[in-house]
Amino acid sequence: MFHQYPITECFFCGKPALGKEYGKIVEKINAETSTKIRAALCISCSQKKEFKFTMADLCEVSDVPFEELKNYACIANPLRAFPENIPDSQIKEIVIGISDRYQCQICLDFIELRKRVEDHHTESHPEIPMFRCNSGCNLCYCLSSRKSHKAHCGIVCPVCKQKFAVDTGHFLRVDPCVKCPVSGCTTAFQIKKNELGEDENGINEFLMHIMTTHVWEILKFAETG
Ligand SMILES: [Zn+2]
Ligand SMILES: [Zn+2]
Ligand SMILES: [Zn+2]
Ligand SMILES: [Zn+2]
Ligand SMILES: [Zn+2]
Structure with a gap:
């Protein structure tokens, strides 16, 4: 349901x-x-143009170069994109869906996905002392709650299933992972290298995650029942 x-x-x-x-x-x-x-x-x-999430936005948010996108199964899937004989410039404009928003933890306003939480802070409540959490959630909080927030913030490692703060280096040195860069999202994907040193599916899962959890798909009315 x-x-x-x-x-x-x-x-x-x-x-x-x-x-x-x-x-x-x-x-x-x-x-x-x-x-x-x-x-x-x-x-x-x-x-609204600013709500539309395109292939170019996917590259920007994921930091995966456009030239590499079509190597991933979730993009190469014929339902998704890359129809043949279409120039790259047009593929970049393909709309995946409507961009999600995340919630400011200070004023609880919703912020557009591509907008930096610091910029929102500067525009909306610069007088409140804040810190930006680098343990995993990537959000701003009132400075007074720093200690209590840091005590529980972290990302559950998809490999060993334990929670670690990003700044411990666990996801770099122990179990290599790519962390979702979206503010408020604490999801990570394991980078599995094959014998050629290529990632096997961590990035594919990561791209799929962005497209399905941070982008709203517009349904055809027939599908909505
Ligand atoms: Zn509206
Ligand atoms: Zn705010
Ligand atoms: Zn945090
Ligand atoms: Zn781990
Ligand atoms: Zn995410």
Whole structure:
């Protein structure tokens, strides 16, 4: 079953988003519970350029160069992208879905995925002393909660299943992993090298994770039931 946001208002702007003519249904996976979530999106938000998450955005967020993207199964999948005979410039413009947002831990506002948490802080509440956590969550908190936050923040290692703060070096030296760079997300993927020194599927899982948990897929009305 789906955990649902109110399906009558737009998840992004709060305006009514009812039915086929005024709204769309979007769906993504909740990274913490691995269950699907649905929300409504109004037509005007669905058309906003800044909400659209493209192939070029995927390269930027994941730090995987565009030339390498098509080597990964989740991208080479014919349903996803890279139709033949289309120039790279057009492939970069392919819209994967609607960009997710993350929550500021100081004012609880939602911040657009590509916006840096520090920039939001400078614009919205520069007077509050804050720190940016480098243990794994990548979020900003009030300076006064530094100790209590750092005591429990970390990422569960996909290899040994124990929790480590990123700044301990565990994911570099002990069990090599790539950490999801999205603020608020504490997911990591194991980098498994084959005999040629190439990563076998950690990056593929990582790209798939970004596309399914940080990007809302716009459903066709027939699929929404
Ligand atoms: Zn809207
Ligand atoms: Zn804030
Ligand atoms: Zn943290
Ligand atoms: Zn480990
Ligand atoms: Zn993530």
